[in-house]
Amino acid sequence: MRVGRGRHLVLAVPGRAFAQRFAYAILACAAITLMIISQAEPRLVETLRVGVADAVAPVFSFFSRPATTIADGVDELGGMLVVHERNERLESDNATLRKWQAVAEQLGYENEMFRRLLKVVPDQRTQFVTARVIADSGGPFIHMVMVNAGQSHGVRRGQAVVNHDGLVGRVLEAGEHTARILLLTDLNSRIPVVLEESRDRTILRGDNSPHPYLAFLATGAQVKPGDRIVTSGEGGMFPPALDVGIVSAVDKDRATVHPFVVWERLDYVTILDYVVPGVFPETRRAERTGSLQ
């Protein structure tokens, strides 16, 4: 009682300024406490994040369409100015691609023949889910997007995410109807990759800039600008041979990579459910029996 009366007195005399300062200090401490909790109990924070993401997903889902439409409109306006030039370029690209198509078909056939000759064990078929990007963290601290597919669609943490250009990143958190994708440019992104030509294995690390780099290159590794980078499949999280990017610059201790993904056009992504062949044979067998009954 006495405490309550005292507080009223304090409030009444120096006015609202004191109460505000008190509230300010409490809130600043609360913010710091939240930071400590998020470090100590990352699972708890993740549950909260996923819950909020699921709750606000309808809002993002609704408003992200007009947002991308506006962006497309701006893009189209720019495109109209160069339409003739672009048409010519596309026609010549088309002719080149037709030649490549013929080559690819021939190689595919040849490859099939060789596989049969060598009796190669086929890789487990990868299942996939295609989802729309409904939110983008967009900040300088973290590179992440939210998509409108979650656990109810079979999305799980760690799965690889691609689009028609190449590798986008991996699933960081999966809620019921939403999932967060950590882009390969993020500071915390590490992807096992291989230089397509020299077969040197390394890790692609993001640094929050648009150009990730190759970390841990073995001494004597042959890397030069223009080299293609694909996933190595090491660690079993990602399928091997997914397109990642091209080495854009090499200096003394760093090889920068230009990803194939065009971030301006990241609207739909495909989440791959990849299971390393032979790792969980029992489960698969059980599933198969289940489906037969």
Next chain:
Amino acid sequence: MSDWVLRAGRSLRGLIPVTVTVALVFAGSLPWRLPAFVEVTPAFAAMAVFYWTIYRPERLPYVATFAIGVLQDLLAGTPLGMTALVLLIVQGVVASQRTFFRGKPFLVVWWGFAMVMPAAGLLGWAIASACFGTLVPLLPIIVQIVITVLVFPVFAVFFRPLGVLATPRPG
């Protein structure tokens, strides 16, 4: 009856600054894909907090700023509490200088914003580096600060009439 409607309308209008700031947090999370915003989206919430603290301080209580910061952290995936603390410190600093900014031409306010943003960015950088356990690259943060400072006047133009609307006229 009419008195009740008037009072309800007045309190609803009082919510404009908070509503606008929350809406900006959501808008900042949308996939805009505009050429200028591809790499980093401007710090929308910081602009709103700075503006309302000078012109409508009574309409943006500290607790609202805290909640907005937590919401931003939850949506963006930044360490929980980071944006809340940064926004609170921006608000605290600006509140202490409010008398200086009030009635000054917009250029002075803009200059003030350009002074506050780098400090806020540096604080965010320090917190994120501590939470991630590694030094977060500074360049993207600098880019965000520059973009945010450059677009601030455009947003201020929109905040102005909203601020007028948020103030109940006597009687």
